[in-house]
Amino acid sequence: MSDQPKIVIGTRGSPLALAQAHETRDRLQAAHEELRGEGIIEIEVIKTTGDMILDRPLSEIGGKGLFTKEIDNAQLEGRIDIAVHSMKDVPTWLPEGIDLPCILPREDVRDVFISNKAKCLADLPAGSVVGSASLRRQAQIKALYPHLEVITFRGNVQRRLSKLNEGVVDATLLAHAGLRRLKSEDVITSVIEEDEILPAVAQGAIGISCRSNDARMKKYLEPLHCAQSATRIEAERALLRILDGSCRTPIAALAVLDGDEIVLRGLIAKPDGTEVLTNEMRGPISDPDGLGTKAGQELKDRAGADFLAEATQA
Numbered sequence: 001m002s003d004q005p006k007i008v009i010g011t012r013g014s015p016l017a018l019a020q021a022h023e024t025r026d027r028l029q030a031a032h033e034e035l036r037g038e039g040i041i042e043i044e045v046i047k048t049t050g051d052m053i054l055d056r057p058l059s060e061i062g063g064k065g066l067f068t069k070e071i072d073n074a075q076l077e078g079r080i081d082i083a084v085h086s087m088k089d090v091p092t093w094l095p096e097g098i099d100l101p102c103i104l105p106r107e108d109v110r111d112v113f114i115s116n117k118a119k120c121l122a123d124l125p126a127g128s129v130v131g132s133a134s135l136r137r138q139a140q141i142k143a144l145y146p147h148l149e150v151i152t153f154r155g156n157v158q159r160r161l162s163k164l165n166e167g168v169v170d171a172t173l174l175a176h177a178g179l180r181r182l183k184s185e186d187v188i189t190s191v192i193e194e195d196e197i198l199p200a201v202a203q204g205a206i207g208i209s210c211r212s213n214d215a216r217m218k219k220y221l222e223p224l225h226c227a228q229s230a231t232r233i234e235a236e237r238a239l240l241r242i243l244d245g246s247c248r249t250p251i252a253a254l255a256v257l258d259g260d261e262i263v264l265r266g267l268i269a270k271p272d273g274t275e276v277l278t279n280e281m282r283g284p285i286s287d288p289d290g291l292g293t294k295a296g297q298e299l300k301d302r303a304g305a306d307f308l309a310e311a312t313q314a
């Protein structure tokens with residue numbers, strides 16, 4: 001028996017969330033010999049509001065934080081020590097008392113196209129139905145392919161694939177990262193390049209949170225942290241923070257590193273895809289927050305209050 005105190009990892013119960021929690025446990029054990037014993041790291045499943053409501057668009061239920069609030073509370077109350085999050089689903093403002101000291105190396109950021117009817121979005125015949133729950137994907141698809149019909153479509157990967165096979169929709173889009181982590185890449189019809197559909201802020205990134213005062217966990221998480229991934233996500237999240245007045249505005253952003261610079265692309269759209277604004281800015285890797293803030297502000301100024309207000313009502 002070891003006298004090592006346990007570490008409890010909190011996670012949502014979806015297959016993707018569990019895969020990410022297991023990956024985190026494996027990485028902790030690879031980095032720290034003393035965590036390798038049986039039962040030292042436990043995984044605790046927590047049901048969130050977002051997991052319980054499957055029949056409505058997330059934006060209608062109240063948007064951001066739906067997948068994190070119950071987990072944050074478990075963490076603050078000490079029922080779990082760390083929580084593993086898809087950074088895409090984490091609100092830009094963290095609750096008091098919780099830090100996100102660790103970003104794992106980022107997976108592929110792109111969306112993928114899945115269909116039995118065509119090889120890519122461009123090949124779908126007019127009137128085809130594309131199912132997606134994401135306002136970002138919906139707006140970009142409508143903007144590029146106004147002849148397609150886009151419907152709201154939620155549920156975990158397995159559920160979506162069965163709707164596709166039942167013919168409820170002709171095609172759907174998912175994140176490549178999630179499918180890779182689920183080892184379900186065989187369902188992919190084609191990968192969508194980021195210059196066709198710009199990914200969500202922080203797509204493909206996993207973040208690990210702990211209590212702000214938990215020095216022990218911060219020490220354990222240190223070797224798992226990927227500074228490059230964190231810099232990219234910080235720029236994207238700063239852009240989102242500026243534009244996030246409404247969770248109903250389709251927003252996309254992608255930062256890449258180019259030597260000692262960050263190149264940040266941003267996009268906002270009206271939900272019906274009739275207007276899309278994009279920008280691209282560069283800044284030093286030392287200040288991702290400054291770059292994201294500037295880029296977000298530039299989009300916001302260009303859009304004007306009307307654009308963002310209209311987006312809220314659509």
Ligand SMILES: NCc1[nH]cc(CCC(=O)O)c1CC(=O)O
Pocket residue numbers: 086087088089173174175176177178202203204205206
């Ligand atoms: N919003 C749900 C969600 N949150 C994270 C992922 C996928 C993995 C990732 O982007 O890290 C998904 C599913 C999807 O969009 O296909």
